[in-house]
Amino acid sequence: MMLKLVYTIPEMKLKLYGFILLLICHFLSVAQHASALPDSLFIIQDSVLIPTKSGIPLSAILVRKKGTNTPKPAILFYYNYYRDAKDAILGKRSAARDYVGVVVYPRGIKTNLNHYMPFENEGVDVYDVIEWISQQPWCNGAIGMYGGSYTGYAQWAVVKKLHPALKTIVPQVAVMPGYDFPMENNVPLSHILSWSNDDVYKNKPLPRSLPFDYFNSGTAFRKLDSLAGSPNPIFQKWLTHEAYDSYWQSMAPTPEEYKRITIPVLTTTGYYDGSQIGALSYFRNHLRYNPAAEHYLVIGPYDHISGQNLYNRNLMGYIIDSVAQINMRDLAFEWLDYILKGKPKPALLKDKVNFQVMGTNTWRHVSSLQAACNDTLQFYLNKGSLTPLKPGTKASTLQIVDFKDRLRQNNYYTPEICFDSLDRSNGLLFVSPAFDYPFEINGSFTGQLLTRISKKDMDVSLALYEQQADGKYFFLARYVGRASYAKDNSKRQFLKPGKKENIPFSNTRFVSKKIAKGSRLVVLLNINKHPFEVINYGTGKPVADETIKDAGAPLRIQWLGESYIKIPVKK
Numbered sequence: 001m002m003l004k005l006v007y008t009i010p011e012m013k014l015k016l017y018g019f020i021l022l023l024i025c026h027f028l029s030v031a032q033h034a035s036a037l038p039d040s041l042f043i044i045q046d047s048v049l050i051p052t053k054s055g056i057p058l059s060a061i062l063v064r065k066k067g068t069n070t071p072k073p074a075i076l077f078y079y080n081y082y083r084d085a086k087d088a089i090l091g092k093r094s095a096a097r098d099y100v101g102v103v104v105y106p107r108g109i110k111t112n113l114n115h116y117m118p119f120e121n122e123g124v125d126v127y128d129v130i131e132w133i134s135q136q137p138w139c140n141g142a143i144g145m146y147g148g149s150y151t152g153y154a155q156w157a158v159v160k161k162l163h164p165a166l167k168t169i170v171p172q173v174a175v176m177p178g179y180d181f182p183m184e185n186n187v188p189l190s191h192i193l194s195w196s197n198d199d200v201y202k203n204k205p206l207p208r209s210l211p212f213d214y215f216n217s218g219t220a221f222r223k224l225d226s227l228a229g230s231p232n233p234i235f236q237k238w239l240t241h242e243a244y245d246s247y248w249q250s251m252a253p254t255p256e257e258y259k260r261i262t263i264p265v266l267t268t269t270g271y272y273d274g275s276q277i278g279a280l281s282y283f284r285n286h287l288r289y290n291p292a293a294e295h296y297l298v299i300g301p302y303d304h305i306s307g308q309n310l311y312n313r314n315l316m317g318y319i320i321d322s323v324a325q326i327n328m329r330d331l332a333f334e335w336l337d338y339i340l341k342g343k344p345k346p347a348l349l350k351d352k353v354n355f356q357v358m359g360t361n362t363w364r365h366v367s368s369l370q371a372a373c374n375d376t377l378q379f380y381l382n383k384g385s386l387t388p389l390k391p392g393t394k395a396s397t398l399q400i401v402d403f404k405d406r407l408r409q410n411n412y413y414t415p416e417i418c419f420d421s422l423d424r425s426n427g428l429l430f431v432s433p434a435f436d437y438p439f440e441i442n443g444s445f446t447g448q449l450l451t452r453i454s455k456k457d458m459d460v461s462l463a464l465y466e467q468q469a470d471g472k473y474f475f476l477a478r479y480v481g482r483a484s485y486a487k488d489n490s491k492r493q494f495l496k497p498g499k500k501e502n503i504p505f506s507n508t509r510f511v512s513k514k515i516a517k518g519s520r521l522v523v524l525l526n527i528n529k530h531p532f533e534v535i536n537y538g539t540g541k542p543v544a545d546e547t548i549k550d551a552g553a554p555l556r557i558q559w560l561g562e563s564y565i566k567i568p569v570k571k
Contacts, residue, residue, distance in 0.1 A: 037092040041066060044088050050104065052128040054121070059110040060129075063091030063101035064138060071140035073167075073340040074100040074133050077147050078126055078154040080118075081199055082110045097333055099340075100138050104129050106154075113201065118150070118234060119177040119251050122157035130158065134165035142340050146170035146332040148268075148308030149275060153177065153251075156282055160257045168339040170332040172268045172308035176278030178248025179489075182238045184277065185481030185507050186489055187459050188544070190532045193224050196234040203230050215531035216406055218548025239544040242482075244489040252282070258289035265295040266335045266349075268328045270302025271358075271477070271511045272315065272417070280510060284369065287352070296349045297369075298331065299510060300324045300356035317416035318474075321361040357440055359514035364442070369510065372442040373568035379432055379521070381449075382561035386432035386521060395561025399428055401458075401527045403537055403551035411530040412461045414475045422465065422473050427526030428559065431467070434520050442512045443568030445477060449503040449525075450560035455538030456494040457484040458555060459528040460503065464565070469518030477509045480528070482536065482543075494540050500560070515569075523565060527555065 043064045049057035064072075075094035079087060082105055091101025107125055108116030133139050143165045145155045152174025159169060175181040182192035190211070197203045206228050207213070213227050222239055225232040241247045253261065265286065269279040276299075283297050301320045306312045311325045326348070337343040348354055350365035355372060357364055366372050379386035382395050401410055411425040422429070445464055463478040484492045486503045495501045515521075529535055536543045537550040 037089065037096055039088070039092075042092055042095050044091070046085070046088070047110075050129055050132050052107075052125050054107070054125065054128075056107050056115050057111070058107060058125060058129060059105045061088055061091050061101075061103040063088060063095040063103075065095045065098065068098070071138055072098060072100045073142040073144065074102050074136075074139045075336060076102045076104060076126075076129065076133065076143055076145045078104050078106070078122070078129075078145070078151050079147070080106045080109055080150045093329075093333075097337070099336075102129075102133055109200075116200065117237070118196070118200070119153065119157075122154045123160050123251075126154055126158035127161055127163055130163045130166050134163070141165055142167050144168045144170070144336045144340050146172065146336060148172035149175055149304065152275075152279070152308075156253060157251060159261050159263070160253050162260060162263065166263060168264045168266075168336065170266045170268070170335055171279070171282065172328060172332065173270070173273045173275045173304050174267070174279045174282060175275045176281055177251045178241065178244050179252070179281060180275055180278035183242070185479070185505075186242055186244065186485040187480050187482050187528070187536075188221070188239070188242075188534050189274075192238060193228070193232060193235045196232055197225075197228070197230055200234065201230070201232070206230075211531035215535075218406075218551075220545050220547050221534040222544040242543065243485065243492060249490070253285070255285075255289045258286050261286060261290060261293065264339055265293065266298070266332065267295065268298045268302075268307055268331065270300060270304070270307035271509060272301070272303045273307045273509075274304050276509045277507055280369070287368070296352055296354065298328070298348060298354045299512075300326075300363075301358050302328070315417065317418045318358075321356065321358065323361050323363060324356045324358075355442070355510075355512050357442070357512045357514055359516075360440075364512070369443065372512070373440075373570050375569050375571050377521075377567045377569055379430075379523075379565055379567075380561055381430045381523060381525065381559060381563040381565065384428070384430060386430045386523060386565070390564075391561035393560075393562065396558045397428060397561075399525075399527070399557040399559060400554050401426075401529055401557070402554040403529060403535060404548060404554075409530040410526050410528060411532075412463060412478065412480070412524075412526060412528070414463065414478075417475045419473050419475075420471070422467075422522065422524065424524060425526065425530075427461070427524050430523040430525065432521040434469070434518050435515065436517060437571075438514060438517045440512065440514050440570040441476065441567055442570050444506070444508045444510045445479075445565055445567045446504075446506040446508065447565035448505065448563065450562040451501055451503060452498060452558040452560070453495055453501070453538075454497050454553070454556040456497065456540040457482065457536055457538045457543075458495075458557070459483070459533070459536040459543075460505075461524075461526045461528055462505065462565075463524045464567075465522040465524070466513070466515055467520045467522050468516065473522070474513070476513065477511045479505050479508045480533075481505055481507070521567070525559065527557070
C-alpha cells in the first residue's frame with residue numbers, strides 16, 4: 001500500500017509553484033509601474049495583425065507618445081505571456097523614453113493556440129516582424145530588442161539570420177531551449193507542466209497535490225498531465241526529446257551564425273537565475289566564434305525575475321550588497337539609448353564581463369569569464385571529507401537508494417540562500433577543513449565523479465555551500481544532471497553496472513562570493529528521488545516512461561575517493 005506523504009506549503013512553493021510565484025511578483029510589479037504611465041499620454045493600437053511569410057499573422061500592440069510626429073527608433077518586446085490590456089505597459093515603457101513601443105505575441109498567442117508551439121517559429125516570425133516594423137512611417141529604420149527569459153531567447157533566435165534594421169539586442173536571463181529549459185543537463189525541470197498549463201493554455205491551475213500523487217502512485221512522469229486532468233501537447237512533445245538533439249540544437253545559433261552576429265549585445269543574468277546556464281552559453285559561444293563582438297555581460301546576486309527587472313534586496317534570505325541594487329530594466333534602456341541614440345555607454349560596463357562579488361560591496365570588471373579567477377581549488381570526495389590529497393584507489397563511500405521506499409526522499413531542498421542548518425535528505429556530505437585565509441569564488445565549479453553503480457543510469461545532484469565560522473550555511477550553486485548524458489548531452493550512453501565509470505560535470509552556474517577565513521566548503525551529493533523532479537529508475541528505458549514497477553532492487557553506488565570537484569577562485 002502506498003503511504004501518503006505529509007508535505008508543507010513552503011516546500012510546495014519552492015518545488016512546484018516557485019516559478020509561478022515569481023511570475024506573479026513580476027506581474028504585480030508591472031501593474032504597480034503602469035499607474036505612473038497613464039494611457040492618456042499615448043496613442044495605443046491594440047490587436048494589430050502583423051503579416052508573416054507563414055501566412056499566420058501575429059498579434060501586436062503599438063504604442064507611441066502623443067505629440068510626436070517624426071519617425072523614431074522602435075523597441076520590439078516579443079512577449080508570450082498574454083495578460084489582456086495590461087500588456088500595453090510593455091510598450092508604454094519604450095514610448096515614454098521617446099521610442100515607438102511594439103509588443104508582439106508569438107504565433108497563436110492571442111489568436112489561435114493551435115498555431116503555437118514554444119520556441120519553434122521565433123527565428124522566422126520575429127524576422128518578419130522586424131521587416132514590417134522597419135517599413136512603417138513611424139519608424140526611422142532602427143530597431144532594438146530587450147527582455148528576459150522566453151523574450152531573451154527570441155532575440156537569439158532572430159539573429160540567426162540578422163535583419164539590417166535590427167541594431168542591438170539585450171537578451172536578459174535568456175533561456176536556451178533543451179539546454180537549460182525545459183530540462184537542465186537532460187533532467188526535466190519541475191515546473192514545465194505548470195508553465196504551459198497556466199501561462200500558455202490558461203487552464204485551471206494544477207492541483208496542489210499533483211507532485212505527491214505522482215510520487216505516491218509511482219506512475220510514469222509522462223502521465224503527469226493525465227493525472228491533472230489536462231492533456232498537454234507541449235509537455236508531451238518536450239518529453240520525446242530528452243537528448244539535446246537536432247530539434248533543440250536548431251533553435252540556437254550555429255558557429256557560423258554566431259560569427260555573423262556583428263551587432264552590439266548586452267546580456268544580463270544572475271547567480272540564482274534558473275536560465276543562467278543558457279544565458280552564459282550564448283555569451284561564451286558568441287565571443288568564441290566572433291572574438292571581436294561588442295558583447296557585454298552583467299551578472300550578480302539576482303534570480304530569474306531580478307535579472308531582468310528591479311533588484312530584490314532580500315534575495316531568498318540574503319541581503320544583497322548596496323552596489324548590486326540595480327534595476328536591470330533601466331540598464332537595458334541605458335544600453336538602448338547608447339546604441340540607438342548615441343548617448344554614453346552605461347557606466348557599469350567597464351569591460352566585457354562585469355560581476356558583483358557577494359560580501360564585498362564591489363563590482364569586478366574583466367575581459368572574459370576565465371579572467372575572473374587566477375587559481376583553482378581541487379578537492380577529492382572521500383569518506384565525508386573534501387581533501388586536497390588524492391586518496392588511494394580503494395577509497396570509496398557507499399550510498400543506497402531504494403526507489404520503492406516512499407517514506408524517505410532523496411531531495412535537494414534549499415528554500416533560502418542563508419540558513420542555520422543543512423538537511424542532507426539521505427544524501428552524502430563532504431566537508432573541507434576550515435580555511436586559514438580569505439578568498440573569492442569566481443566562476444563555475446567543475447569536476448568528475450568516479451563510481452560503480454548497480455544500474456544503467458541515475459540523476460545526480462551535487463550542491464555546493466559555504467559553512468561559515470558560526471556554523472551557518474550559504475548556498476552557492478548546484479549541479480543536476482543525468483549520468484547517461486554526462487559525456488555527450490546529445491547521445492545517451494548507459495553506465496555498465498558494476499564497472500568503474502567516470503561522470504564528468506561542467507555545466508554549472510557562475511557564482512562570485514567572498515569566502516571568509518574560518519569558513520569551510522561543503523558538498524551535498526545525492527540521487528534524485530522526490531515528488532518534484534522526474535525519478536530515473538535506472539533501467540535504460542525512456543525515463544519519462546519508467547514507473548515504480550521498474551524500481552527493482554535498491555540502487556547501490558560506490559562513490560570512489562578519486563572523485564573530485566574543482567572550484568575557480570581568486571586569491
